[in-house]
Amino acid sequence: MRQFLFAIALAATLVSCDSIEPISQAKYEKNLIKYSDKISEAELKKNLYIIAGTEMEGRNAGSEGEIKAGNYISNYYKELGISGPNGNYFQLIPAGTFSKVSGQMRNVMGFIKGSEKPDEVLVISAHYDHEGIKNGKLYAGADDDGSGTVGVMEVARVFREAEKNGFRPKRSILFLHVSGEEKGLLGSKYYSDHPIFPLTNTVANINIDMIGRIDYEHNASTRDFLYVIGSNMLSTDLYNTVKKANESLKINLDYRYDDPNDPNRFYYRSDHYNFAKHNIPSVFFFNGVHDDYHQPGDTPDKIEYDLLKRRTQLTFNAAWLLANAENRPVVDKTSTTN
Numbered sequence: 001m002r003q004f005l006f007a008i009a010l011a012a013t014l015v016s017c018d019s020i021e022p023i024s025q026a027k028y029e030k031n032l033i034k035y036s037d038k039i040s041e042a043e044l045k046k047n048l049y050i051i052a053g054t055e056m057e058g059r060n061a062g063s064e065g066e067i068k069a070g071n072y073i074s075n076y077y078k079e080l081g082i083s084g085p086n087g088n089y090f091q092l093i094p095a096g097t098f099s100k101v102s103g104q105m106r107n108v109m110g111f112i113k114g115s116e117k118p119d120e121v122l123v124i125s126a127h128y129d130h131e132g133i134k135n136g137k138l139y140a141g142a143d144d145d146g147s148g149t150v151g152v153m154e155v156a157r158v159f160r161e162a163e164k165n166g167f168r169p170k171r172s173i174l175f176l177h178v179s180g181e182e183k184g185l186l187g188s189k190y191y192s193d194h195p196i197f198p199l200t201n202t203v204a205n206i207n208i209d210m211i212g213r214i215d216y217e218h219n220a221s222t223r224d225f226l227y228v229i230g231s232n233m234l235s236t237d238l239y240n241t242v243k244k245a246n247e248s249l250k251i252n253l254d255y256r257y258d259d260p261n262d263p264n265r266f267y268y269r270s271d272h273y274n275f276a277k278h279n280i281p282s283v284f285f286f287n288g289v290h291d292d293y294h295q296p297g298d299t300p301d302k303i304e305y306d307l308l309k310r311r312t313q314l315t316f317n318a319a320w321l322l323a324n325a326e327n328r329p330v331v332d333k334t335s336t337t338n
Helices: 002-018 025-030 032-036 041-051 054-059 064-080 142-164 186-193 236-245 305-324
Strands: 090-093 105-112 117-127 132-134 137-139 171-178 202-208 225-229 252-254 282-286
Touching: 025 032, 025 305, 032 142, 032 305, 041 054, 041 064, 041 142, 041 305, 054 064, 054 132, 054 137, 064 105, 064 142, 064 171, 090 186, 105 142, 105 186, 117 142, 117 186, 117 305, 142 171, 142 202, 142 305, 171 186, 171 305, 202 305, 236 282, 236 305, 282 305
Parallel strands: 117 171, 117 202, 202 282, 225 252
Antiparallel strands: 090 105, 105 171, 132 137, 225 282
């Protein structure tokens, strides 16, 4: 009798769960600022001092230091209760796949399954490799791209908190930390050639690469800026989403490099490009170059943590809007190939 009553109660619970009314888009948007405000400067700083610490040995692609960094990221997700896609936190890139890297590279992944459109996937990416140790000097890569790495981790943490409070994203989100960017965008190339989820189901890519410093073009009075690259290359919807994501923050969004003919070729130089070349709407958030770019001086003590927080909030806001929008962003422009 007790087993019979338990079965009835379980069935009622399952019916109740299946019959829960979907959360409206308006309610998601109403709660955007509430969760955006949970992005933590202290959490970003804590994780960056670890990711760019001496133990990680500069995170050269395929090195022991990069393996340690990848393990730290995956364990962070595990502790949050964020699984990897299909229960796997690593996409292994077989040794020898790319001649520039001798060791085993791994892309690191966290995944939150969508509540209403689980087959549609938003990818939020950053590369976690850097230059390693050269001539006995540690290249810590705090800004490049430790800042983006911890930014993705922090966005994931807050999405997980929202999920636990009943606000699971409507679309699935893949938090993707790619290897081998410094060797030629290798990890993201491998992912786009061997996607965990079909590229046709990938609605957009938000890529953050260097979001913790101020570049040559800005100073103390103009420091609250961010370069936005690629948002308008393929999709007007993505461009408008980034604008909307910034309404509460009012960061100075600088579009000077948002041009396929930019002589710096920034559009082609980070991991979003391996999504964009497949006609996936993609945006690259970037703080520009500075004296410590690819130098031993790129250390965590030089990061502007208040700016890192605000730029991570913009990333979160854009992701929240894209994940919960009624429709995926439309590709309404011609792809620009390298």
